[in-house]
Each structure stands twice: as structure tokens, then as C-alpha cells.
Amino acid sequence: MVLDDLGSSLRGTLDSLRGKSRIDEEDVEKVVKEIQRSLLQADVDVSLVMELSDSIEERSLEEEPPAGTTARDHVLRIVYEELVDLVGESTELPLEEQTIMLAGLQGSGKTTTAAKMAWWFSKKGLRPAVIQTDTFRPGAYEQAKQMCERAEVDFYGDPDEDDPVKIARDGLEATEDADVRIVDTAGRHALEDDLIDEIEEIEATVQPDRSLLVLDAAIGQGAKDQATQFETSVGIDGVVITKLDGTAKGGGALTAVNETGSTIAFLGSGETVQDIERFEPSGFISRLLGMGDLKQLTERVERAMEETQAEEEEDWDPEDMLKGEFTLKDMKRQMDAMNKMGPLDQVMDMIPGMGGGLMDQLPDDAMDVTQDRMRNFEVVMDSMTEDELENPRSIGASQVRRIAKGSGQGEETVRELLEQHKMMSRTMKQFQGMGDGDMQRMMKK
Numbered sequence: 001m002v003l004d005d006l007g008s009s010l011r012g013t014l015d016s017l018r019g020k021s022r023i024d025e026e027d028v029e030k031v032v033k034e035i036q037r038s039l040l041q042a043d044v045d046v047s048l049v050m051e052l053s054d055s056i057e058e059r060s061l062e063e064e065p066p067a068g069t070t071a072r073d074h075v076l077r078i079v080y081e082e083l084v085d086l087v088g089e090s091t092e093l094p095l096e097e098q099t100i101m102l103a104g105l106q107g108s109g110k111t112t113t114a115a116k117m118a119w120w121f122s123k124k125g126l127r128p129a130v131i132q133t134d135t136f137r138p139g140a141y142e143q144a145k146q147m148c149e150r151a152e153v154d155f156y157g158d159p160d161e162d163d164p165v166k167i168a169r170d171g172l173e174a175t176e177d178a179d180v181r182i183v184d185t186a187g188r189h190a191l192e193d194d195l196i197d198e199i200e201e202i203e204a205t206v207q208p209d210r211s212l213l214v215l216d217a218a219i220g221q222g223a224k225d226q227a228t229q230f231e232t233s234v235g236i237d238g239v240v241i242t243k244l245d246g247t248a249k250g251g252g253a254l255t256a257v258n259e260t261g262s263t264i265a266f267l268g269s270g271e272t273v274q275d276i277e278r279f280e281p282s283g284f285i286s287r288l289l290g291m292g293d294l295k296q297l298t299e300r301v302e303r304a305m306e307e308t309q310a311e312e313e314e315d316w317d318p319e320d321m322l323k324g325e326f327t328l329k330d331m332k333r334q335m336d337a338m339n340k341m342g343p344l345d346q347v348m349d350m351i352p353g354m355g356g357g358l359m360d361q362l363p364d365d366a367m368d369v370t371q372d373r374m375r376n377f378e379v380v381m382d383s384m385t386e387d388e389l390e391n392p393r394s395i396g397a398s399q400v401r402r403i404a405k406g407s408g409q410g411e412e413t414v415r416e417l418l419e420q421h422k423m424m425s426r427t428m429k430q431f432q433g434m435g436d437g438d439m440q441r442m443m444k445k
């Protein structure tokens with residue numbers, strides 16, 4: 001994740017301010033140094049880093065902390081605000097009929113992003129279609145088609161046609177029923193003239209409502225040139241930063257966005273169609289600073305619950321998970337839901353207090369609820385009585401034997417399930433009460 005270590009290193013530095021009510025120059029300098037180090041390591045442009053740190057320093061010393069705020073909260077709020085300012089707004093993207101064109105270099109993640117975005121729009125209740133005009137990269141057609149199948153969205157492409165402009169034109173016609181049409185274009189290794197010519201031609205044919213530039217998070221300083229070039233030729237309305245799962249950098253992309261006055265639309269963090277999220281500056285930065293992102297988490301939980309047909313389970317409130325009251329039944333529901341939300345560690349990253357440091361303290365396998373294990377656990381749970389599901393701690397050795405027998409699973413699996421439940425409920429307790437306080441304090445001016 002971009003700037004991953006900023007959160008933990010900064011928290012460490014800020015923690016040294018705990019208990020202090022006034023802040024002095026030396027304190028601020030320490031914090032600013034830490035921020036500079038992290039941002040530079042993440043490839044953020046030097047002048048931008050200097051600008052940001054000057055501003056943090058100045059504000060921390062000059063602004064009067066609101067009554068009742070500690071020095072730590074005062075600085076944290078300023079850092080938060082300045083970082084939110086640095087990453088800028090989210091690209092405006094109304095949920096309505098529209099055509100979106102994706103541009104970017106080869107390998108930046110355009111094709112993957114097209115399918116992911118289509119999936120995202122479909123979850124918002126719209127009918128998306130992907131049009132694949134990349135005739136340059138062998139395999140682009142098949143890859144797009146397969147991903148769209150997985151995302152269960154419409155797809156248009158023509159492997160026998162090599163004129164991308166014609167494919168774009170035909171594609172628009174073929175996908176007339178769709179609400180949101182996402183046009184994927186060919187990339188090249190570098191910004192070659194024929195790529196620019198081609199994309200300009202496609203743009204003229206498609207007349208997209210929005211053009212998004214897809215940038216690989218690891219691209220570093222080169223991002224700026226790309227952004228400028230695409231901005232001049234087709235006009236960029238927003239940026240999608242991909243592969244945030246694979247790098248602690250991403251600062252190059254952030255710099256490009258900042259310097260071209262662009263905004264971020266989506267973040268991509270994996271290879272499957274679900275690994276996409278809408279960029280939300282405040283959520284992004286609070287997560288970065290380890291304050292969690294309750295809004296994102298709630299959104300994901302809700303989406304997953306819809307899919308698990310949670311309507312029948314009216315009594316379950318996702319918030320319970322944050323309260324630490326946690327039975328085996330809850331665990332089962334959450335395993336189903338979380339399984340649909342994506343990798344558990346990513347989900348955990350969004351929970352206040354769970355990002356960065358805390359996750360590292362947990363045993364590696366605490367969150368390792370793989371699909372196979374889940375399936376076995378489910379079978380085991382089916383053999384339990386209501387009472388056992390509600391009070392897993394009361395389950396003794398003879399019950400373990402009975403449940404194992406009844407479910408056809410080994411006693412080992414039953415014990416593993418109970419152990420897993422214990423670990424999860426301990427985890428839930430760890431951030432019990434850590435949630436809103438920090439966030440709210442931050443948001444208050």
C-alpha cells in the first residue's frame with residue numbers, strides 16, 4: 001500500500017507527544033522529518049514534500065489548538081488535513097449513463113481496470129459494458145472477455161478486426177443497452193506518436209464523457225510526463241492508480257495527479273475484479289494514518305451482506321462486529337460476508353486501529369480463513385446445537401467428539417474452528433472502542 005509506513009512511523013513519533021498540552025519547535029521538527037522521510041521514500045516529488053512539510057510546520061506552531069485538544073491531536077489533525085489536500089478531491093463520477101475511456105501505457109492495468117470498474121458500476125445498480133479496442137497487445141481481447149465474464153458484465157470486442165477505431169464505433173452500437181460504457185484502449189511501451197494518434201482518433205469517435213488515465217503505482221516520477229502528455233492529447237478527467245497492493249511507493253502517481261491538477265477516481269489493489277475502490281480522500285488518508293476507514297468498511301460489509309441475502313438475518317448488524325460481542329453464528333455470517341469482501345487483511349486494514357501496527361502483532365494465521373477452511377468450518381457448525389453456536393466457550397471435549405463425528409470432520413477441525421473463533425473475538429475486542437473517538441476528534445475543527 002502506498003506510503004504504508006507513514007502511518008506507523010508517524011504514530012510512533014506522535015505518540016511521543018502524548019500527554020503534552022503544548023507543542024514546541026523541536027516536537028514539530030521530529031514529526032515533519034518523519035513525514036518527509038516517508039513521502040520521499042514513497043517517491044513523492046521533493047518540492048511537493050517541502051511545500052507540505054513547511055505548511056505542516058507553520059500551522060502546527062502558529063495555529064492555536066482548540067480547547068481540550070492535546071498537542072498530539074492538534075498536529076495529527078493538521079497532518080491529516082494537509083495530506084487530504086495533497087491527494088486532492090475524488091474525480092466526480094455521477095452514477096448515470098455515460099461513456100468512459102481508459103488511457104495509459106501498456107501494462108499499467110487498463111484492461112483489468114475496465115473490468116473492475118464495470119463490476120463496480122454493476123454493484124451500484126447500473127448496467128455496464130466494456131468495449132475492448134486494444135488490437136495491439138496479443139491476449140488483450142481474451143483477457144478482457146474473461147474478466148468481464150467473471151464480473152458478469154457485457155463485453156464487446158472483435159479479435160478479427162485490427163482497426164481499433166472501427167471496433168470502438170461498432171462497440172458503441174453493440175452496447176446501446178448499457179448505461180455505462182467503458183472503452184479500453186491500447187497502450188504502448190512508451191508514449192509513441194502512433195499511440196497518441198490512435199487514442200485521439202478513438203476519442204473523437206467515442207466522444208467519452210470522461211477520460212481516465214490508468215497509472216501503475218510503482219511508476220515513480222515518470223508519471224508526471226505521462227499525465228501531461230495524455231492531458232494535452234485527450235484531456236484527462238481523472239486518474240486510476242493501480243497495483244497499490246504491490247508497492248509501498250505510489251508517490252509518483254500522487255505527484256502527477258497533484259501537479260497536473262488532476263484528481264483520483266479509483267484505486268486498484270489486486271488482480272481480481274473486486275479489487276477496486278472509489279477514491280475517497282478523507283478515508284484514504286485516515287487509513288494511511290491508521291485511523292481506519294469506517295465508511296469504506298461499512299460500504300463493503302453492506303455490499304457483501306446484500307450478496308449473502310442478509311435480508312433474512314435482520315437481527316444482524318455489521319456494527320456488532322465492532323462491539324466485540326461475537327458468537328459462532330456471527331462468525332459464520334461474517335466469514336460468508338468477508339469472503340465476498342475480499343482478502344481479510346485488506347478488510348482489516350480499514351478497521352480503525354487494525355491498520356499497520358496492530359495487524360503486525362497478530363499471529364500470521366489469525367486471519368487466514370481460507371475458502372477451504374471456511375467450508376469445513378461450515379460443515380462443523382451445521383452439526384452444532386443452537387446453544388453451542390451461541391456459547392462456543394461452553395463446548396467441552398465430549399461435545400467436540402460428538403460434533404466431529406456428526407460432521408464427518410476430524411476433531412482437529414472442530415478444535416481449529418473454536419480456536420479461530422477465539423482469535424477472531426479477541427481481535428474484535430482489541431479494537432473495541434477504538435473506533436469513532438479518534439476519527440471524530442480528527443474531523444472536529
Ligand code: GDP
Pocket residue numbers: 104105106107108109110111112113137143187242243244245246268269270271275
Ligand atoms: P494493460 O496493458 O494496461 O491493459 O494492463 P493489464 O490490465 O493487462 O494489467 C497488466 C498486469 O498487471 C496484469 O498481469 C494484471 O493482472 C496486473 N494488474 C492490474 N491491476 C492490478 C492491481 O491493482 N494489482 C495487481 N497486483 N496487479 C494488477
